[in-house]
Amino acid sequence: MRLVGLVIALWGMTGAAFAQSPAAALKNCLPPREMQExxxxxxxxxxxxxxxxxxxxxxxxxxxRASLCRNSNDLVYVISVLQKDGRIVQVMIEGSSGRVKSVR
Structure with missing residues (x-):
């Protein structure tokens, strides 16, 4: 998917954040309007x-998948990527700084 199309798709996506780890249930993600705000x-x-x-x-x-979610008092992006071998990897990125928090 082209980057522009992906960014547009992001606005409509909701999903989930890691509570403590990627295995945790996905919840607390912002709806599209709050993400835009x-x-x-x-x-x-x-x-x-x-x-x-x-x-x-x-x-x-x-x-x-890419979602902006609440994790404790912070906002984080949870980006799910599909590797060529079929494995899903989740990358958590600090919303405020854009730094990688974890890759699992």
Whole structure:
């Protein structure tokens, strides 16, 4: 999927955050309007930036889901990517800084 199409798709996606680990139930993600507001208020990096960071962490994988979620008092992007071998890897990125928190 092209990056522009992915960014547009992100606005419509909801999903889940890691509670403590990727295995935790997915919940507490922002609906599209709140996600747009968080980005517009410059409280979090743009979704495209988070996706590009995730792609650098897992080269050659396809992004299948990207969500902005609450994790404790922080907002994090949870990016799920599909590797060529069929495994799903989740990359958690700090919303405020755009830094990688974990890759699992």
């Amino acid at each position: 968080a980005v517009a208020a410059k409280g979090v990096v743009a979704p495209a930036s988070a996706v590009m960071t995730a792609r650098r962490q897992v080269p050659g994988a396809d992004v299948v």
